[in-house]
Amino acid sequence: MSDGTLPTFILIGAMKCGTTSLHRYLGAHPQVCVSDPKEPDFFLRRNEKGLAWYKQCFRESAQAFGEASTNYTKYPAFRGVPERMHRLLPDVKLLYLVRDPIERAVSHYAHNRVAGRESQSVDEAFRPVDGSHYLQTSRYHFQLSQYLEHYPGERVLVIESERLRADRKSVLREVFSFLGVDPAVEASAFEEEYHTTSGKLKPGVSTFLQETQFGQFLTSVGKALLPQALRERGLSVFRSDVKRPSLSESTRARVRAHLQNDVDQLRALTGKEFSGWSL
Known part of the structure; x- marks a missing residue:
């Protein structure tokens, strides 16, 4: 044990894309220390805990240290996160998990509904499309662009959630290489999924x-x-079990039109196809 340190990488989101699973996989690597708690939310304006507390979240001996706070990519609900992060951690590496943006938004809605934080129908919650926080969180290029004003692109790794599920070993090797730890490590924890919708x-x-x-x-x-x-x-x-809500055809069409340009920009930025996505 140590007195703590600062993270060398941060999993900045997105919510409902598998961040809990990836946090567990990273923590199973012998050269990686992940934070306890998983989501310190240290860089949110509402956070009142000090730097000493934050360092205490990373007390194990390791080569790489990281946390996973999905609120970091919920702009404009939480503003100023990249600026505060860069002031403290100018060289940190960023991991960003993304998923079919419509599927992510619906899953986000279902999560809040089950938790008792949402009373509207899914169609009501997604209107107007430019005012829905569910859809703002699914605008991955828009969210990422807030960070790219402060961090160079080579310090950011965008990870497709669908690939993490379907080709986990390959994706984890890519992630471990990016973080500078042994990419060949294997662990039984890599076979599990955590916090699925059901x-x-x-x-x-x-x-x-x-x-x-x-x-x-x-x-x-x-x-x-x-x-x-x-x-x-x-x-x-x-x-x-969570009953998955269904969007009406008219709402789905509006959502697709709202998100399409952001997805196109994300593809251009990352060079990734995201071929399994619905738009």
């Missing part, structure tokens, strides 16, 4: 565990005393 915590349970003092205490004690597999089995009683 089996989400029931409304109120997640909020209780994450946002109340007693819930945070229980979570901390559970992490300290119980193996992960046992914790997951204990939480299974509070999980429920």
Whole structure:
């Protein structure tokens, strides 16, 4: 153990693209230390915790240190994140997970609905298209451009979520190489997926565990005393399947028209095809 350090890489999002899984895969690499908690949200304006606290999130001995806060790519809901990040970490490497933008937005909506933070229908929540925070988060080029004003492109790796699921070993080798750690490492954790759409915590349970003092205490004690597999089995009683909402054809058409140019710009920027996407 050390007194902590600062991250050498940050997984900046996007929400509902597999950041929890990638965070776990990175943490299973013997040369990588990932933060505890997973999402420190240190660079959000609302964060009041100091630099000493942030360093304490990275206490294990390692060659690469990183965190994964999906709120970092929710501009303009959270402004100034890249500027604050660059002032402290001018040489940090950035990982950005992306997924079919319409599928991501619908999954984001379903997540909030199950958590009790959304009462509108999915069509209502996506109108107007230029005012929906679900769709703003799915504008990957727009989100990434905020960072490219401060970081050169070679310090950013855009990762296709669909490839992470379908060709995980190859993608992880690419990620590990980018981070400067051994790309040939293999671990049993690489075979698992975490926080998939089915089996989400029931409304109120997640909020209780994450946002109340007693819930945070229980979570901390559970992490300290119980193996992960046992914790997951204990939480299974509070999980429920998520019914996937469907967009009306008219809303889907408006969403496609709104997002298409951003996807085209992302393809041009990265040179990636994202061939499995719906637009």
